Amino acid sequence: MPVRIQTRDFDAGAEIAALRRDNPKVGAVASFIGVCRDANDGTAVTKMTLEHYPGMTEKALEKIIAEAKARWDVMEVLVVHRVGELKPTDQIVLVVVTGAHRGEAFAACEFIMDYLKTRAPFWKKEETPQGARWVEARVSDDEAAQRWEPPKSSAA
Amino acid sequence: MKIKVLYLASLREQLGKPGEDLEIPPATSTVAGLRTLLMARGGPWQTALAQGKALRVAVNQEMAQPTTPVKPGDEVAFFPPVTGG
Numbered sequence: 001m002p003v004r005i006q007t008r009d010f011d012a013g014a015e016i017a018a019l020r021r022d023n024p025k026v027g028a029v030a031s032f033i034g035v036c037r038d039a040n041d042g043t044a045v046t047k048m049t050l051e052h053y054p055g056m057t058e059k060a061l062e063k064i065i066a067e068a069k070a071r072w073d074v075m076e077v078l079v080v081h082r083v084g085e086l087k088p089t090d091q092i093v094l095v096v097v098t099g100a101h102r103g104e105a106f107a108a109c110e111f112i113m114d115y116l117k118t119r120a121p122f123w124k125k126e127e128t129p130q131g132a133r134w135v136e137a138r139v140s141d142d143e144a145a146q147r148w149e150p151p152k153s154s155a156a
Numbered sequence: 157m158k159i160k161v162l163y164l165a166s167l168r169e170q171l172g173k174p175g176e177d178l179e180i181p182p183a184t185s186t187v188a189g190l191r192t193l194l195m196a197r198g199g200p201w202q203t204a205l206a207q208g209k210a211l212r213v214a215v216n217q218e219m220a221q222p223t224t225p226v227k228p229g230d231e232v233a234f235f236p237p238v239t240g241g
Contacts (some may be wrong), residue, residue: 053162113241116240122241
């Protein structure tokens, strides 16, 4: 399963080992781990709750992975995303991409994260000393995702 | 026609329910039409679904546009811009 949504923590080392096990064609493994911080927008965060849209989440992530595999010469992709209650220092998300060479693996990994942040239906609610608040989407995340859009044709 | 509507994350809290089964007039055949129909309930519906609010809609778990058709049996989800990762 290239996509897993779970409440429990993950072990990146074990996940990477499983993803590239017995595959002598793999020459590069790129990975990203997103972690819960103790502050956001200048306010302390004591806890966060992540919710998602079961069914659509898996479909959206599988579509993003399929697009990454179509754009870059990579082999295996794994996305693990946690939901439920998380505390600062907890791991939130893991993306692993294997391939023959680092360039394609790095690019595919970054693309998957940028698209996950703008297209996969997850929402964060933070607990702060002032009370609970839903995290607002960032314009910078949209801009990061837009970098990967194919260039628009200049033809009218 | 019968459809299923879901309200997720902050929208669920603003509207006070996670979703509902709805019987809508056949003329309400698009996402934009459904949004207008729900806004007409007034109160939090009017404010939470107001035009200009950052809102995303999925039809049958695929991202949709205002012009996306709504058909009998569809699952239509309203939610704020996503913030995972």
